[in-house]
Amino acid sequence: MAAPTPLLKDELDIVIPTIRNLDFLEMWRPFFQPYHLIIVQDGDPSKTIKVPQGFDYELYNRNDINRILGPKASCISFKDSACRCFGYMVSKKKYIYTIDDDCFVATNPSGQQINALEQHIKNILCPSTPFFFNTLYEPYREGADFVRGYPFSLREGVPTAVSHGLWLNIPDYDAPTQLVKPLERNTRYVDAIMTIPKGTLFPMCGMNLAFDRDLIGPAMYFGLMGDGQPIGRYDDMWAGWCCKVICDHLGLGIKTGLPYIYHSKASNPFVNLRKEYKGIFWQEDIIPFFQSIVLPKEATTVQKCYLVLAKQVKEKLSKIDPYFDKLADAMVTWIEAWDELNPAGASLANGKK
């Protein structure tokens, strides 16, 4: 009989970026009510966001972000879900779960409602196996294990920094794919959790994502997107590439797979195309850039790794577009703001034990 999953209700914040009312929380109430929510209200700060009764939350709009960060607020995107990373910065908890407001409770093939948060906690509390692929997937699950030939010296695994969940119904497709397959829905429930192998990048979606803030928080910057920027919808992708390179360097793991949520709203593919088309070109150079990154052994904390990354972005990606020069500066501002709000010693990510 498996031990019950700890609630971690006092060690985990739920971060929700929003431009809408948060009625979706009604469906999540049985699973989310014990937790503290950090709501990052994007767009017009004079608009009132209705939060259903009975939830414990703090809400930040653009005026709050500007008041709290002052000039450093320039690193937090406006009019893009990238604003959610402000919630990661102001949280004081060890774990973060972030979810979009058009994501609902999914049902598994047995017809049970999926407590996505509980599954993310399970994923994060057990190790990852980035150095050697286990063909029976997550070896720490009930009813699974390491298969024959798996080196015993590697079975302890490494700490899990990120748990990347998936989506039934509307898949997280890019605009061109959405345009050619407007009616495609994801109905395939794959009952698997996998560690993403060391040295392999992946497209991180911010819709249904959990992470250990102490292990990787300062790398979870969602970049400069939205208003005034030449690109959007690459917020979570950028953070995922930075996180994966840093996790590989620091010996941390990232898992993908269960849990599923039910993604209900397809955003407009034409609007999405306008936001992401430059990213579709640029990523053909961005990916080789991340694949070639070698972080120095002196980079022993997330902040140090991230500042090395920012320097490399400025040196090697600015030739693609001046945007990357701005982004590199914003990455530095993000770390300065993070450390200002999370003084050293308050978190493991500062290399404190």
Ligand SMILES: O=c1ccn([C@@H]2O[C@H](COP(=O)(O)OP(=O)(O)O[C@H]3O[C@@H](CO)[C@H](O)[C@H]3O)[C@@H](O)[C@H]2O)c(=O)[nH]1
């Ligand atoms: O300007 C904005 C737009 C939206 N939001 C909030 O962000 C999430 C996601 O918004 P939405 O569900 O409308 O968009 P999707 O295309 O489905 O989102 C996916 O694309 C990714 C790229 O940004 C994103 O991370 C994915 O989830 C909702 O909560 C909106 O309320 C916003 O804050 N500002």
Ligand SMILES: [Mn+2]
């Ligand atoms: Mn959505």
